[in-house]
């Protein structure tokens with residue numbers, strides 16, 4: 256295993272990681288990006304992205320990610336296409352171990368099926384299906400003064416027959432992202448019974464004529480208020496005790512095979528979206544001390560997502576640079592009455608908290624920051640992840656300067 260030392264390691268290769276890398280490189284932090292063996296993130300799974308600013312005609316997801324990586328490379332960012340497998344604290348620095356890779360793996364669409372949105376984009380590198388210049392190297396141990404975690408998330412799917420072939424071709428995991436593509440279309444299926452299934456159904460119902468929500472059980476898990484909303488929608492039907500069992504179509508989704516009350520039938524479909532949850536790529540952080548919530552999302556000090564989750568840490572823990580079981584009295588701005596409060600320590604606690612809030616993207620470990628969909632359980636959009644990446648890089652830069 257080879258060893259190297261850097262000021263900053265960024266882990267991930269989606270919009271959050273590349274934006275953080277671009278900012279960090281321009282701040283002369285000389286970042287190393289551990290991009291993972293499947294570089295490019297979730298946008299590699301989609302076709303045209305129409306809501307990322309700066310592209311009047313939209314941009315292919317893979318081209319956008321290639322452009323971000325190319326921009327980072329041009330600014331001198333060093334990139335290793337390996338997965339981080341462990342993170343630990345060694346004294347005042349961090350150690351990240353990466354796995355050796357036998358070759359760069361592409362994900363998403365094959366080059367032959369890609370439709371560039373304009374002529375200029377043809378000149379972008381097809382990095383996803385060329386061998387990485389660093390691929391094939393053995394595992395590494397990399398140490399750094401600071402780390403930015405931007406490992407993203409993946410939508411949970413049912414791995415139905417036909418899914419791999421039709422993903423991005425009528426089958427998707429983000430109806431909010433793709434809804435306008437279904438303008439004037441006839442039937443779109445949504446799979447799921449929670450709040451997000453309803454949100455996705457409501458969004459797509461503005462564009463397509465018939466929305467069918469497939470719910471496995473007799474009832475939905477969604478909150479009563481959301482269920483009320485869906486009942487009022489004219490063009491949304493809920494099929495209980497119903498499961499999609501196969502996705503049919505050659506180049507695009509054409510039909511969905513559904514088992515409803517034990518009867519199997521095929522239904523014409525223009526689209527199908529999974530809305531059964533997301534899984535942040537944070538399992539590898541187990542044992543690192545980086546705090547995650549019950550769903551695996553990394554907890555940061557404070558964020559645009561709202562109040563810190565229940566059980567978040569206190570300002571004094573931040574000072575100590577680590578989450579402890581003690582002193583969990585200050586959560587966001589709300590304070591429960593404790594001995595410290597009674598003895599007049601509140602003011603100094605608040606003062607500390609104001610200082611610590613300078614680094615909203617910092618995790619439970621001082622010096623480790625997090626950005627994008629591995630933190631964001633709410634918005635899950637590329638532009639939000641990119642913005643988060645910029646925030647993490649700026650926080651990290653200021654934190655390093657303060658050391």
Ligand SMILES: Cc1cc2nc3c(=O)[nH]c(=O)nc-3n(C[C@H](O)[C@H](O)[C@H](O)COP(=O)(O)OP(=O)(O)OC[C@H]3O[C@@H](n4cnc5c(N)ncnc54)[C@H](O)[C@@H]3O)c2cc1C
Pocket residue numbers: 266267268269270271272289290291292293294295296297298300301303304305306307337338339340405406407408409410427428429432433536539626627628629635636637638640
């Ligand atoms: C099908 C689909 C269509 C979408 N369409 C749109 C859209 O039109 N507009 C929009 O704004 N958003 C869209 N989104 C959402 C958008 O893609 C995400 O919000 C965004 O990509 C999140 O960026 P990220 O950088 O946080 O993480 P990701 O894009 O998830 O990237 C994380 C990267 O980190 C890598 N990684 C994970 N673990 C490790 C590890 N241990 N070591 C090293 N690397 C690791 C992963 O391989 C991945 O490449 C879509 C998502 C999907 C799935």
